Amino acid sequence: MLGTCTYSLHFAPLRSRSHSSFLIKSSFRNHTAMANSSAVVTVRKPITHVIFDMDGLLLDTENFYTQVQEIVLARYNKTFDWNLKPKMMGKKAIEAARVFVHETGISDSLTAEQFLLEREDMLRDLFPTSDLMPGASRLIRHLHAKGVPFGLATGSHRQHFELKTQRHGEIFSLMHHVVLGDDPEVKQGKPSPDIFLAAANRFEGGRVDPSNILVFEDAPSGVLAAKNAGMSVVMVPDPRLDKSFHDAADQVLKSLLDFNPTEWGLPQFEDNGS
Numbered sequence: 001m002l003g004t005c006t007y008s009l010h011f012a013p014l015r016s017r018s019h020s021s022f023l024i025k026s027s028f029r030n031h032t033a034m035a036n037s038s039a040v041v042t043v044r045k046p047i048t049h050v051i052f053d054m055d056g057l058l059l060d061t062e063n064f065y066t067q068v069q070e071i072v073l074a075r076y077n078k079t080f081d082w083n084l085k086p087k088m089m090g091k092k093a094i095e096a097a098r099v100f101v102h103e104t105g106i107s108d109s110l111t112a113e114q115f116l117l118e119r120e121d122m123l124r125d126l127f128p129t130s131d132l133m134p135g136a137s138r139l140i141r142h143l144h145a146k147g148v149p150f151g152l153a154t155g156s157h158r159q160h161f162e163l164k165t166q167r168h169g170e171i172f173s174l175m176h177h178v179v180l181g182d183d184p185e186v187k188q189g190k191p192s193p194d195i196f197l198a199a200a201n202r203f204e205g206g207r208v209d210p211s212n213i214l215v216f217e218d219a220p221s222g223v224l225a226a227k228n229a230g231m232s233v234v235m236v237p238d239p240r241l242d243k244s245f246h247d248a249a250d251q252v253l254k255s256l257l258d259f260n261p262t263e264w265g266l267p268q269f270e271d272n273g274s
């Protein structure tokens with residue numbers, strides 16, 4: 001693990017961690033109330049603002065990282081798998097790279113910095129081919145049409161953001177603001193709350209109370225970052241992700257197409273999603 005990162009411990013299965021149980025209890029207190037001894041009624045805070053993650057949530061880019069990491073590891077006769085993937089996804093590039101070289105046991109042969117250099121040419125070819133995830137365009141256009149303010153909080157740095165969004169300028173231009181992993185206010189990557197708190201501060205009119213913000217995330221680190229920031233989280237995880245990582249999210253969906261805005265007090269879709 002990264003010894004200097006305050007938040008890096010939170011990746012293990014959530015139920016076994018004392019901090020995670022805090023998150024679950026906190027979530028319960030904020031979002032549910034006991035109506036009587038036998039029933040739990042959901043009482044969600046009114047959502048006024050939305051923050052989107054990007055990689056793996058709006059854009060189908062996580063598979064590019066996986067492909068490249070498989071290629072690098074093959075040189076060391078090792079394989080990349082879904083035990084390691086959750087520890088990297090959502091993080092700033094250098095933080096994920098440190099996890100990669102240490103967890104795979106190749107750090108004596110390849111530093112994190114060398115790994116980033118080695119994969120860069122491959123990623124630069126792949127990123128401009130990024131596709132939107134199902135339902136991403138529909139949800140963003142809907143929120144925009146209804147005047148719900150939304151922004152982006154991605155661990156990606158500026159250069160990668162530009163490459164990934166090359167073909168999707170119109171959709172991403174609808175974001176009120178974008179906070180990137182190399183933003184000076186983002187001292188630590190997800191699961192630190194830095195990026196979501198920075199995003200909350202940049203809406204029109206100034207800081208929005210985190211309890212009024214709904215975050216969409218795919219990564220365990222991103223879900224924890226949003227919860228650490230005091231926000232509600234809808235998780236849309238890759239089906240290969242271990243289900244123990246779902247526990248910290250307020251809602252887990254298979255696809256953005258399954259999101260029902262009215263469950264969160266947001267305006268309903270005017271189409272049926274087909």
Ligand SMILES: O=P(O)(O)OC[C@H](O)CO
Nearest residue numbers: 054055089090154155156
């Ligand atoms: O999931 P995001 O958008 O925070 O991106 C983080 C990395 O760039 C990819 O895991």
Ligand SMILES: [Mg+2]
Nearest residue numbers: 053055056218
């Ligand atoms: Mg993501």
